[in-house]
Amino acid sequence: MSEDFEARRRAAGRKAGLRQALTYLGLSIWAVVVLFPFYWMVLTSLKSYGAYNSEHTPQFFTLHPTLENYQQAFTAVPLGGYLLNTLIFALITTAAMVVVSTLAAYAFARLEFRGKNLLFGAFLSLMMIPSELVVITNYVTITNLDLRNTFTGLILPSITSIFYIYLLKESFEQVPDELYRAAKVDGTSDLKYLWKVMIPICRPTIVTVTILKLIECWNSYVWPRLVTDDQAYFLVSNGIQQIREEGFGRENIPAMMAAVVVISVPLVALFLAFRNKIMEGASRGGIKG
Template sequence: REYVPKFYATSPTFSNYVDAFTAVPLAKYLLNTLLFTVATTAIMLVVITLAAFAFARLDFKGKDTVFTLFLALMMIPQELVVITNFVTITKLDLRNTFTGLILPSVTSVFYIYLLKENFEQVGDDLYKASKVDGTSDLRYLTRVLIPICKPTMITIVILKVIECWNSFVWPRLITDKQEYYLVSNGIQQIRENGFGRENIPAMMAAVVIISLPLIILFLAFRDRIMEGVATGGTKG
C-alpha cells in the first residue's frame, strides 16, 4: 500500500510514534547516541583546547611547520579518512565497541584552528604578566583563556554535538551489532525491517523524535552560537 504525501494531516494520530519505538529498540539507540555524543564531545574539547593553546602560546621547534601540515589535512577528502580509520580500527580489533566509535572523532583540525585564532586574540601582555606571577600554563589556560573564549567553545561544543548526533556513515561501517547502533542506524533498520514504503509515517515519526533534541538545543543556545561565531570571526 502506497502513502501519498499530503500537506495537511487528514487524521492526526500519535500511533506512529509508538510504532517507531516498538519496531526497533529506538530508546536503546537514543541512549547509545547520547553516550557517544557526550563522550566524543568531552574528549574532543580537551584535545583541541590543549592543541590550540600549544599552537597559540607555546614555543617549540617546528611549530609553524606542524601547524601548516595540520591545515593541509583539511584538504584531504573525508572519504579517504573514513577508509584509513576503518582499516586502523579493524586492525586494533575495536569494531563493535564504543571505543572504535569514538576514537576517530576526538579531534578536529578546523576546531583547533578556530580556537587557536580565538586564543591569539587575547593579548600577549596578559600571558607574560601571568608568567611573571609564577602562573603555570595550565592554570593560565583554565583560569584566563577558557573563560574569555567561552562563547567560541560553546559554539564548538554545540556544532560537535550536532555532528555526533547525526553521524551515520561511520557507525554504519564500524558496528554490525544492535547493542552499538545509534539513532541514525535505527532509521535505516526501520526501513530494512519492512516499514519502508508500507509505513512511511512511522519513519517520519522516528525522524521527528531524533531531530527534537537538536532543535531544542539550538533554540536554547542560539544566542551563544551567534556570539561565538561573531567572536571567532573578529580579529583584534
C-alpha cells in the same frame, strides 16, 4: 527650503520603509521554504496509516491527529536504545574532542617551540586529504585493533578535529599577549592560565565548537555504519536505515516520519537553547587585542 527638506525626508523615509518591508517579505518567504519540510515531516507523523494512504492529493493539515505512529516507531525497532547509544557516543566524543582541541590550540597559540609554524602548516594541510581516505585508514586501524562493535571504536577516530583546533587557535590569539606575560611574571602555570583566563574569555567559541560537534556526532552515519553490525551499539542513524531495510519504513511512511521527528527533536532543542551562544561564537572568536 524647510518644506523641500521635509518632503525629501518623508520620501526617504517611505523608501526606507518599502525596502524594509520587501526585506521582511523576502525573509518570510525564505523561512516558509526552509521550514516547510519540517512542517511536512511533523504533519505526516501525526496522520494515521489509513488516512495517509487514502490521500489522492497531499493534504496540508489533518483534523484527526494521532500519536500511534510514535508508538510504532519505538516498537518496530529499539529506538530508545539507539537514542541512548547516540547520547553516550555524542557526549563522550564531544568532551574528549573539546579537551584535545583546546590543549592543541593553546599550544599553537601561546607556547613557543622550534618549528611551530611549520608544524601547524603541515597540520592544516591534512584538511586537504579526502575524508574517504581517512575513513578507510581508520576502518583498517580499528579492525586490526579488534575494536569493531565497541564504543571505543566509535569514539576514537572522532576525538580530534583540525578545523576546530584552527578555530580555537585563532580565538586564543586574539587575547592580548600582555595578559599572558603578566600571568607568567606572577608564576602562573600554562594550564592554570588556560583554565582561569583563556577559557572564560573565549567561552563563546568553545560553546560553539561544543554544540557543532554534538550535532556532528548526532548526525554521524558513515562511520557508525562501517564499524557496527551489532544492534547493541547501533546509533539513531543505524536505526533509521534499519527501519528502511526491513520494509517497515517503506510501507508505513507516517511511522517512519515519527521516528525522524523523535531523532530531530534533541537537535532542535539544543539549537534553540544555545542559539545566542552559537551566533556570538560564530561572529567573534574571542576578543580583539
